[in-house]
Amino acid sequence: MPIRKTYRYDNGSHVVEGFRVGRFNLGINTTFIVYRIGDTLIDAGPTNQWRSVKAGLKDCDIRQLLITHHHEDHCGNAHNIADHFNLLPYAPALGQEKIRTGYKTPAMQRIIWGSPKPATTQTLTDNLTLSDGSPIIPVHTPGHAKDLTCIFLPAQKYLFSGDMYISKSMKYMRSDENLQLLINGLRKLLALDFDILFCPHNGIVEQGREALQGKLDNLLKLCQQAQTLRQKNLPLEKITEQLLGPEDMLAKISKGNFCKANLISEALKVELS
DSSP states (O other): OOOOEEEEEEOSSOEEEEEEEOSOOSSGGGOEEEEEETTEEEOOOOGGGHHHHHHHTTTOOOOEEEOOOSSHHHHTTHHHHHHHHTOOOEEOGGGHHHHHHOOOOOHHHHHHHOOOOOOOOEEOOTTEEOTTSOEEEEEEOOSSSTTOEEEEETTTTEEEOTTSOSOSOOOOEETTOOHHHHHHHHHHHHTSOOOEEEETTTEEESSHHHHHHHHHHHHHHHHHHHHHHHTTTOOHHHHHHHHHOSOOHHHHHTTTSEEHHHHHHHHTTOOOO
16 A cells, blocks of 8 residues: 655754555554654554555665554564664663564454564663754653653654544543553643644644643543443443443454443543542
């Protein structure tokens, strides 16, 4: 499948370019944007899209690859990119072992992205820079994944958000996600001085801070609503249906790994203050 769309943001001194790839085009969760700022690449894209990723980078001289976390859409082509550009990718310490050995991918994710190709990485640290010497700050924000680490460029006020944004509203959650940690991570990101958010699924969000705040507000509202209904002794299924509607094909296809009830179950655990 060829590149589906290209992206460009120019603040006058630092241009970010990106391209969207994906086997399917069934919404933002089935496609992925690989971003590049100068000779620095953020995330590798899914394995089954290597031909398109390679084409998108054909005129580029990539010096470093920064991986935000071990999920297959983000790290899938790390090995291919490392070989192609003769580099050693950077990845969060908590995700390096899974990236090195590979892991069993749920069927739905394997169909959409393919299985990740094992790759050797070096640890993503806070002493990296862009080619002009401006700092790269990794920001650990677990919740979606234990190793999820966003990339903050303070000089440019850019935030590469990994999977911390995607959209302002959530309706589904994976069984291995932790909503309390995700909310804590959103608060951590909102304490940073950034303007532009680069999401690998949604795209370039110029009102990035407002968008991220909107997601946090919506999640806190959902938690409050869920906990209010639980006080009325409603079961999880009824709370889920009332707030998000009945489960759909995603729950069936994923065998409950990705469903609405997972989100409500987590919302009931969040400490509200």
